[in-house]
Amino acid sequence: MLRKIMKKGILAVYKILRFMPLQKRTICFMSNLGRSYGGNPKSIYEEMVREGLDQEFRCIFILEDTNTPLPGRVWKVRLSRFRYYYFLAVAGIWVSDTRFPNYIKKRKGVTYLQTWHGTPLKKLALDMTSLSMAGEETLEQYHEEFRKNTATWDYLISQNPFSSETFQRAFDFHGEILEYGYPRNDVLFKKNNSYDIDQIKKKLNLPRDKKIILYAPTWRDNEYHDKANYKFSAPLDYDYIYEQLNKDYVILLKYHYMVREKLQVEQYRGFYRVVEQEVDISELYLVSDMLITDYSSVMFDYSLLYRPILFYVYDLKEYEEELRGFYFDFVEEAPGPLFTSSRELVSMVKNYYPEDYTDKYKAFCEKYHTFENGNAAKRAVRLLASKVMK
Numbered sequence: 001m002l003r004k005i006m007k008k009g010i011l012a013v014y015k016i017l018r019f020m021p022l023q024k025r026t027i028c029f030m031s032n033l034g035r036s037y038g039g040n041p042k043s044i045y046e047e048m049v050r051e052g053l054d055q056e057f058r059c060i061f062i063l064e065d066t067n068t069p070l071p072g073r074v075w076k077v078r079l080s081r082f083r084y085y086y087f088l089a090v091a092g093i094w095v096s097d098t099r100f101p102n103y104i105k106k107r108k109g110v111t112y113l114q115t116w117h118g119t120p121l122k123k124l125a126l127d128m129t130s131l132s133m134a135g136e137e138t139l140e141q142y143h144e145e146f147r148k149n150t151a152t153w154d155y156l157i158s159q160n161p162f163s164s165e166t167f168q169r170a171f172d173f174h175g176e177i178l179e180y181g182y183p184r185n186d187v188l189f190k191k192n193n194s195y196d197i198d199q200i201k202k203k204l205n206l207p208r209d210k211k212i213i214l215y216a217p218t219w220r221d222n223e224y225h226d227k228a229n230y231k232f233s234a235p236l237d238y239d240y241i242y243e244q245l246n247k248d249y250v251i252l253l254k255y256h257y258m259v260r261e262k263l264q265v266e267q268y269r270g271f272y273r274v275v276e277q278e279v280d281i282s283e284l285y286l287v288s289d290m291l292i293t294d295y296s297s298v299m300f301d302y303s304l305l306y307r308p309i310l311f312y313v314y315d316l317k318e319y320e321e322e323l324r325g326f327y328f329d330f331v332e333e334a335p336g337p338l339f340t341s342s343r344e345l346v347s348m349v350k351n352y353y354p355e356d357y358t359d360k361y362k363a364f365c366e367k368y369h370t371f372e373n374g375n376a377a378k379r380a381v382r383l384l385a386s387k388v389m390k
Helices: 002-017 039-050 082-090 139-150 161-170 183-190 194-203 238-245 281-287 298-305 316-323 342-350 354-368 376-389
Strands: 023-030 058-063 074-078 091-096 111-114 155-157 176-178 211-215 224-226 249-253 272-274 290-293 309-312
Touching: 002 082, 023 039, 023 082, 023 376, 039 058, 039 091, 039 183, 039 376, 058 082, 074 082, 082 091, 091 376, 111 376, 155 376, 161 176, 176 376, 183 281, 183 298, 183 376, 194 281, 211 281, 238 249, 238 342, 281 298, 290 298, 298 309, 298 354, 309 342
Parallel strands: 023 058, 023 091, 058 074, 091 111, 111 155, 155 176, 211 249, 211 290, 249 272, 290 309
Antiparallel strands: none
C-alpha cells in the first residue's frame, strides 16, 4: 500500500515536471527495460563518446544497477526513482530498445528514437492473435496499449526490408524507418579478429584451450514467476551434456533480459557458466565458436559471423501454434540443424559440418543482412545531432 501511495505521488510530481523547459541537449538512453547496459542504445551512446559528443550533450543512462561502469561523461540514473522521472520529463531526446511505460508521456518537441531489439521471427504486437504474457488482461487491451506507445516513436531502426515491412504493420508505425542495420552489430565488423577476441576472452576469464558454445534462448510468454520476471525451463540433461562435452567445450548460458533465474551449476566445474546481464551479448558472439538458440532474434545477429548455429526447439509445435506463431517458415529457413533432445545436441555439436548448411546459410544472410555494414551507430548519432541543430 505504501509503495502504491509513493508511486502515485511521484507520478503527480512527474506531471508538474513536464511543464519545465525542455532541455534539447539532454538525451535519455535505456536498454532492456533498464535491466542492463547493452544493445543498440549502448552502441549509440558509445559512438557519441568516441566522437566527443558526450561533452556537448548531457547523456543520461537509465539502469536498475547504477554501479554498472560506463565510459564517458554520463549520468547514471536509477530506474523508477525521482531523477528517472525528472530527466524523462525534460530531456529533448529519448533512445530506447524497449517500450517506456504508457504513463511516461512524450512532450511536444521531444525526439524519440526507438531502436528495437531484433529482426522478428515470432509474431509481434498487433500481429499476435493470442496472449499468454503475465500481467496482460486481454489481447484487445494489449493491442491498444501497444498502439498508444508506438504512436510516440519518431524513428525506428531496421536491419532489413523484411523487418521494415513487418514493423510498420505490426506496430502500426507511421514514423520514419531508419534502414541502418543495428548499431549493436557494428562491433561484429570491427572486432572479429584474433587480437580483439583474445582480449575479450581474457576479460571474461575464458579458457583458450577449449571451444566456446553460447546458449542464448528466448523467453516463453506462458512461463513466468510474475508479470516482470520469466522462467528458464529448458529440459536439458545437464549431466549427460557435461559428461560428453566437458573435455573440449565450455557452455555460456545467456538468459533473455526478461528471464530471472539463478541456475545452480557449480558442480560442473566451470563447464556451464551463467553470464550476467551486464555482459554485452555481442562480446559473447565474438568469443563463441558456435551458437545454440531457439526462436530468438540472436540468430540474425550471430549469422553475421558465419559461424555454426544450432536450434534447440523442444517445444516447436506449441510455440508456433499456441504461443506466438511465426512470420516465416522457420524449419525451412533456419540456417542450421534443429533438434529436440540433449542427446541430439551432443551429436550435432560433435558432428556439425558447415558444408551441409552452406546454401541455407547464404540465403538466410542475403535476406536478413541487407542493411548491415558496421556504420549504423555513426548514422544514428548524426541523426540525433541534427535534431539539436535545428
